[in-house]
Amino acid sequence: MTVNPPADRWVGRSVPRIEDAALLTGRGRFIDDLPTHAGTLAAAILRSPHGHAAIRSIDATAALASDGVVAVVTGDDVQRLTRSMTVGVKANVECWPIATDRVRYVGEPVAIVVAADRYLAEDAAERIAVDYEILPAVVDPEAALGSDAPVLHPSLGSNLINERSFSYGDPDGAFAGAAHRIAVEIAYPRNSCTPIETYGVVAGYDPGEDAYDILANFQGPFSIHAVVARALKVPGNRMRLRTPPSSGGSYGIKQGVFPYMILMGVAARIAGRPVKWVEDRLEHLAASVSATNRVTRLEAAVEADGRITALAFDQIEDCGAHLRAPEPATLYRMHGNMTGAYAIANVSIRNRVVLTNKTPTGLNRGFGGPQIYYPLERLMQRIARQLNLDPLDVVRRNLIPANAFPYRTATGALLDSGDYPAALERAVVEGGLGELVERRTNARAKGRLYGIGMAAVVEPSVSNMGYITTVLTPGEREKAGPKNGAQATATIAIDPLGSVSVKVASVPQGQGHRTVLAQVVADALGLEPSAIAVVADVDTARDAWSIASGNYSSRFAPAVAGAAKLAADRIRAKLEAVAAGQLNTMPADVVFAGGRAASRSNPDNGVSFARVAAAAHWAPGTLPETVDQTIRETVFWTPPELSAPNGSDEVNSSLCHGFIFDFCGVEVDAVTGEARIDRYVTMHDCGTILHPAMVEGQVRGGFAHALGAALYEEYAYGADGSFQSGTLADYLIPTVMEVPEPVILHHETPSPFTPLGAKGVGEGNCMSTPACIANAVADAIGVDDLDLPLTPSKIAGLLAGPERQAKNPPRQAREAQPGGRRKLTGEGAAEVAASREAVWKMLLDPATLEAIIPGSHGVTQVSDTHFTADVTLGVGPVKGRYKAEIELFDLDEPNAVTLRGTTTGALGFGEGEGRITLSDTGTGKTRIAYTYEAGIGGKVASVGGRLLDGAARVVIGQFFKALANHAGGANGPGTGLLARLKGLIGGRS
Amino acid sequence: MPKLNRDTRTDVTFTLNGKKVTARSEPRLLLTDLLRHELGATGTHVGCEHGVCGACTVRIDGEPARACLTLAAQAEGADIQTVEGLEPEPGGMSPLQAAFREHFALQCGFCTAGILISLKALFDRKPGASEQEIREQLSGHLCRCTGYTPIVRAALAAQAQMREEEPRNA
Ligand code: FES
Numbered sequence A: 001m002t003v004n005p006p007a008d009r010w011v012g013r014s015v016p017r018i019e020d021a022a023l024l025t026g027r028g029r030f031i032d033d034l035p036t037h038a039g040t041l042a043a044a045i046l047r048s049p050h051g052h053a054a055i056r057s058i059d060a061t062a063a064l065a066s067d068g069v070v071a072v073v074t075g076d077d078v079q080r081l082t083r084s085m086t087v088g089v090k091a092n093v094e095c096w097p098i099a100t101d102r103v104r105y106v107g108e109p110v111a112i113v114v115a116a117d118r119y120l121a122e123d124a125a126e127r128i129a130v131d132y133e134i135l136p137a138v139v140d141p142e143a144a145l146g147s148d149a150p151v152l153h154p155s156l157g158s159n160l161i162n163e164r165s166f167s168y169g170d171p172d173g174a175f176a177g178a179a180h181r182i183a184v185e186i187a188y189p190r191n192s193c194t195p196i197e198t199y200g201v202v203a204g205y206d207p208g209e210d211a212y213d214i215l216a217n218f219q220g221p222f223s224i225h226a227v228v229a230r231a232l233k234v235p236g237n238r239m240r241l242r243t244p245p246s247s248g249g250s251y252g253i254k255q256g257v258f259p260y261m262i263l264m265g266v267a268a269r270i271a272g273r274p275v276k277w278v279e280d281r282l283e284h285l286a287a288s289v290s291a292t293n294r295v296t297r298l299e300a301a302v303e304a305d306g307r308i309t310a311l312a313f314d315q316i317e318d319c320g321a322h323l324r325a326p327e328p329a330t331l332y333r334m335h336g337n338m339t340g341a342y343a344i345a346n347v348s349i350r351n352r353v354v355l356t357n358k359t360p361t362g363l364n365r366g367f368g369g370p371q372i373y374y375p376l377e378r379l380m381q382r383i384a385r386q387l388n389l390d391p392l393d394v395v396r397r398n399l400i401p402a403n404a405f406p407y408r409t410a411t412g413a414l415l416d417s418g419d420y421p422a423a424l425e426r427a428v429v430e431g432g433l434g435e436l437v438e439r440r441t442n443a444r445a446k447g448r449l450y451g452i453g454m455a456a457v458v459e460p461s462v463s464n465m466g467y468i469t470t471v472l473t474p475g476e477r478e479k480a481g482p483k484n485g486a487q488a489t490a491t492i493a494i495d496p497l498g499s500v501s502v503k504v505a506s507v508p509q510g511q512g513h514r515t516v517l518a519q520v521v522a523d524a525l526g527l528e529p530s531a532i533a534v535v536a537d538v539d540t541a542r543d544a545w546s547i548a549s550g551n552y553s554s555r556f557a558p559a560v561a562g563a564a565k566l567a568a569d570r571i572r573a574k575l576e577a578v579a580a581g582q583l584n585t586m587p588a589d590v591v592f593a594g595g596r597a598a599s600r601s602n603p604d605n606g607v608s609f610a611r612v613a614a615a616a617h618w619a620p621g622t623l624p625e626t627v628d629q630t631i632r633e634t635v636f637w638t639p640p641e642l643s644a645p646n647g648s649d650e651v652n653s654s655l656c657h658g659f660i661f662d663f664c665g666v667e668v669d670a671v672t673g674e675a676r677i678d679r680y681v682t683m684h685d686c687g688t689i690l691h692p693a694m695v696e697g698q699v700r701g702g703f704a705h706a707l708g709a710a711l712y713e714e715y716a717y718g719a720d721g722s723f724q725s726g727t728l729a730d731y732l733i734p735t736v737m738e739v740p741e742p743v744i745l746h747h748e749t750p751s752p753f754t755p756l757g758a759k760g761v762g763e764g765n766c767m768s769t770p771a772c773i774a775n776a777v778a779d780a781i782g783v784d785d786l787d788l789p790l791t792p793s794k795i796a797g798l799l800a801g802p803e804r805q806a807k808n809p810p811r812q813a814r815e816a817q818p819g820g821r822r823k824l825t826g827e828g829a830a831e832v833a834a835s836r837e838a839v840w841k842m843l844l845d846p847a848t849l850e851a852i853i854p855g856s857h858g859v860t861q862v863s864d865t866h867f868t869a870d871v872t873l874g875v876g877p878v879k880g881r882y883k884a885e886i887e888l889f890d891l892d893e894p895n896a897v898t899l900r901g902t903t904t905g906a907l908g909f910g911e912g913e914g915r916i917t918l919s920d921t922g923t924g925k926t927r928i929a930y931t932y933e934a935g936i937g938g939k940v941a942s943v944g945g946r947l948l949d950g951a952a953r954v955v956i957g958q959f960f961k962a963l964a965n966h967a968g969g970a971n972g973p974g975t976g977l978l979a980r981l982k983g984l985i986g987g988r989s
Numbered sequence B: 001m002p003k004l005n006r007d008t009r010t011d012v013t014f015t016l017n018g019k020k021v022t023a024r025s026e027p028r029l030l031l032t033d034l035l036r037h038e039l040g041a042t043g044t045h046v047g048c049e050h051g052v053c054g055a056c057t058v059r060i061d062g063e064p065a066r067a068c069l070t071l072a073a074q075a076e077g078a079d080i081q082t083v084e085g086l087e088p089e090p091g092g093m094s095p096l097q098a099a100f101r102e103h104f105a106l107q108c109g110f111c112t113a114g115i116l117i118s119l120k121a122l123f124d125r126k127p128g129a130s131e132q133e134i135r136e137q138l139s140g141h142l143c144r145c146t147g148y149t150p151i152v153r154a155a156l157a158a159q160a161q162m163r164e165e166e167p168r169n170a
């Protein structure tokens, strides 16, 4: 650690966390641990198995008749009792938390079952029959803009929900005069920092007061409170929102719980009792929120020496099926910082927001940063490659100079402080870049693939609540009225025994806020941190809070801890006056230290802190005239620098701006394509460090998230919108085996804009690390076009075809890849001891079909060639009931027939088509040959694609095996079909 | 184990952290739900319910097991230890817990109970486990907050401490 702990104060020391005693002994109080009101019911949500479909009907009769069921809530109920959620752009579109007339992404809520317990609710959810008309889906953001693309929201007319263009300085002039124009095209993928604890909501409704009481592991921003109250059609004071004391991680994601507050509020209202819902992992992965995926074309005007004179961004932001608050904030959070750590005076930006058949997006650690810095830092490397310069020199030449702070960027941010060149040079020396270069030389001499990457980023923190209005035109903003600022609040209270409590609305999700606040207040009042009690969860009915409250945009250290310091200073100033009276001295002579107030000039003249502190309770008459009370002080603090976007669309989108310079050495295995990190160095300027170990924890945690984003994690969708990453075995989160320990360095330049000089630190590596690793991989394998995640198979593919040129990025191919729905083809044959005619009859006979369709109970003949069946099928541990439809086509009696089948059920759907050919082999036997193509979607496709191919083969095989048996037994074990079946199902056949 | 059928609820009796407990359970009830919601032992957490994250890890007859993949009925007669059973006395901490606090090996603490139980099982079985073995044991757990390094550090520090205290086991 590079920080020397100060001796005279608690802030700056890595004191043990006060949170840990409870968390280590099983006494955490997470949402699912808290007691509920007697009679609280459990909810389960039926979700869409389709990426895009019209809902023809929902039949809940059977579900309502199920054991323990109290209510089934559908889109109709929600439309009746609430109003559409506010959409952050001017657009003719509604945004409901549940499907109304159609479903637009896999996992979209369709119905909510409220029952005595969760098991019963899930049983009943399976009994809801939804009739869907499947519509063509679009998942690729560029394809969504096509004139022939299926339109998600007909009222919008297209999938483009917002477009804005911006120009700062003279980008056209700069490009016209540039020595070089160098560009990158990037498709940044969808991923999510997925906390280990999923969403949870407990909602109650009081009809007498028309008031909702909602407990949710929400993380803020509390501007969302207004969205929820408006949707529920109640004033803000009838929407009490509380958060649990502990939350199992969030990293932005738990902002996205809010639509479920609305749904559970409605469910509680309809059920007449409180309702609790805890999300399961499949629901979380498929349908909570993710970061946006974004397609960016970024071009730079570059001088011969690598200096950039202008940047031109063309960004297509994919917000999924609905534009949910606060989106399109991901696209605008970085608006003031589009030039990163560089002094670039001319910028043009074209921003388009599109909707696709994927889960709506929301907050995610790094929020907008990775999507900007990945193109920008890949571009820096590209410039170096193209101009034959050292990438480090290209960075150096463009950095904002040390004497330029506070620095106003072209797009309007006011960078508070920093010395980027000094931090960079220190990192190069202390992190040993020279040694890595040597290693690269040696490795390459031996024919190994070793590369070095780097990234310089500015990490914004404390969001301006007005930045999102940059999406509106200046005229629209004028009409709507200005939005700006970021109210932070802290309350300090003193009880009659003189002990101190702190209350903030920061809603920590594991970051240790309570510990740091105890340190800050202990310093101000001369107490031990352990003497201070801190509450950081929120009850909107009782606490001081505002729209900026919550845990996001790395605002805790700069804003919340700062507000606590201001509150502590304010109460101390009053206590000094009180103590001065008690000690018979001047307020300026009073020192608080060691739990006492004493005279500076005569330390023996002292009194206990408690005695001074409690005087306002017991003897208010003794307070000096200048002091009203010392019982409670609440401070609201909003930095004046956070003004609304101006008429030229310049916006100071964040208050603080940390600096990060990262570099790493990566070796790529030439055979497997696996990227191994040899060393990762990350230099941070996060201003004043309040708790070194927690800062390191934030850096490491962010680094691990970013490593996952760089190498493993992607929310994969098929072309039909099917979701393919529904378990933690499909969505791969790094384990201890994958995460190396980064070398963490610090270069502190305190922020002049925050009370403690601190800046945010939690998100920076999510911005810098993906680009840094990709630059190293690009350097190692010598390719220009790289989209994340850099999985071994992707890198191996690139190694196999290194000659591919930059002109046509592989994006199109990637999205259009086979799949969509998981497709599966196969063929087989069996020989049976029956004539062709006999076999033919069986295929058209419901009784035979009943006997041979795997898991079938009840086949109904609709027409000669059309049958329906109820079947129960299991895929691995997932067993479900399905409705099957089987139709026969192209009948060529008794030679050949085509079978087309579809199955639909709560767990998903499948469809397939097979051609069966019957041929006479003589001696009364018939050879049945078949070919098929099948596809599977919905929940089963999300939870283990790997299981499916085998399972589907087994089911199809079982059908033919049963047919063979039915026809008089197969002809010995040598037949291809049976031999293969045995192999597939482990010889149990 | 008695033969169970869908509609009967039966008593399950087992030892939980040294105390005999009995709870009513229907056959499909998961051990996680029994522990958390029937017995109020909420220290064991559920992160995935499909056996990957490790948050639900408890010890069954000494061996670490995924409580989310265990039916409550399977606990009949077993000796189960959860995070609530690690504390030597109320307000105290075992060396492992203390090391986690000292090394900042947790942030949100949601994954922590499973990790503590897993490491405790490892060290009971093999007090001298190597760092590689410790990492292998930890590879069955997902932590989204810490980046793992401090967890490995805490495990190594706790191991050293425990071996100092009980050299016989070394
Ligand atoms: S909850 Fe059991 S392994 Fe995740």
Ligand code: FES
Residues within 6 Å of the ligand: A196, A248, A249, A510, B105, B106, B107, B108, B109, B110, B111, B112, B142, B143, B144, B145, B146
């Ligand atoms: S401490 Fe939060 S997941 Fe491990």
